[in-house]
Amino acid sequence: MNKADTTHLIQKQKAFFATGKTHSLAFRMHALAMLKRAIEIHEKEIHAALEADLGKSPFESYMCETGMCLAEITYQMKHLKKFASPRRVKTPLAQFPAKSYVQPSPYGVTLIMSPWNYPFLLTIEPLVDALAAGNTAVVKPSAYSPYTSALIQELLEECFDPAYVAVVTGGRKENSFLLEQPFDYIFFTGSQAVGKEVLRHAAEHLTPVTLELGGKSPCIVDSTANVKLAAKRIVFGKFLNCGQTCVAPDYIYCHESKKEELVSELKKQIMKQFGKNPLENPNYGKIINEKHFHRLQNLLHA
Structure with a gap:
């Protein structure tokens, strides 16, 4: 994917988000249900891809990757109505007798950049949360785990229109193209060195970011x-x-x-x-x- 293709993709997602379809709880629930069903149907293929990339056994793949993703989907579907509901908060005296509340709302077009060590979990789990919150998503899996990245692309293209959920594969060049785009939120998991680059590019657009960069344990x-x-x-x-x-x-x-x-x-x-x-x-x-x-x-x- 070149720079022009990347720009066009983001424009399509922004247009789709502007329709307001993702604000519907029924739409979000349907998306989560489709994703859950796809993971269940393709579980053996997912585990085979993880074995090809990292030598993981089916037991470890389920314990640390597919099983955790399925659990996250179940959790979000169970609590989605509560998470999306307005919450009453105290009203300042200066605004008496008004009533105040906080209304959770989606950011918009999100970017999810995932690493190679848990390539399925750390791609799909943040995607689940992004969709549950009513966002669109561009997913960029790692080039170091090619079998799992290809499987993720196949699975998500089977489930979703790219105007809603898109997968971009490739390496540093594709990462650079994506980071130049004005996303509404970026979720990155990886090294501190790359995390600094993500944050630097995000600052150009004042894009809020979640960085999960590991640490000492x-x-x-x-x-x-x-x-x-x-x-x-x-x-x-x-x-x-x-x-x-x-x-x-x-x-x-x-x-x-x-x-x-x-x-x-x-x-x-x-x-x-x-x-x-x-x-x-x-x-x-x-x-x-x-x-x-x-x-x-x-x-x-x-």
């Missing part, structure tokens, strides 16, 4: 800890998705009285959860691509 094991349980949970959290998780444990603060026991239990849990030959374990995934594999190797030997 220490584990604290104090003197009162159940060490076996702590080790079990730390290993699960660290090795899930081969550690490619923004909230994976980065380091451990351990009370000196528990150090030796914890180290021993961590070793036992790694063996118990993944076996002697983890690369042969179908429940253990892979690093997303060769570039990141070598990046991690260099970190280990630094």
Whole structure:
């Protein structure tokens, strides 16, 4: 997609939003129901794409991706009427005897830029919330997870008119074209470096932004800890998705009285959860691509 195509797409979405169709709760509910049905129908294909990109097992794919998306849709459909209803608030004395309320309303045309580590979840879950709130959406999945990105494009094109929900694939060039557009809201998940670029471009249009940029995630094991349980949970959290998780444990603060026991239990849990030959374990995934594999190797030997 070139710059002119991108501009035309945003104009189409702005025109569609201006019709007011997305303000209807019935319209939003129908959109969510269609998306939910599509995920259920294509669940095996989604899991196959996640396995091709990240080596995820069907169990892990459901637990961390499709299952969470389905749960979010169910939650939004259950509470949508409440979320969209006006809320009474106190009226200042100067406006007496008026009545005051807050009326939730959609932003308009939204951009969702998602990463490669949870490519289905972190694309579809924010899309669910955007649609539930009455927005249109342009979805830009990661180029690093090509199988899942292609599947997302196929699924969303099956469900929605691109004037309502569109998918743009590609890499940095397509990202640049999109960020030059005057979106009404941007939701980005990824690195701090790219997050700065997103925020810089958004500032040009005073576009509100949500940035989810990960961070550091220490584990604290104090003197009162159940060490076996702590080790079990730390290993699960660290090795899930081969550690490619923004909230994976980065380091451990351990009370000196528990150090030796914890180290021993961590070793036992790694063996118990993944076996002697983890690369042969179908429940253990892979690093997303060769570039990141070598990046991690260099970190280990630094």
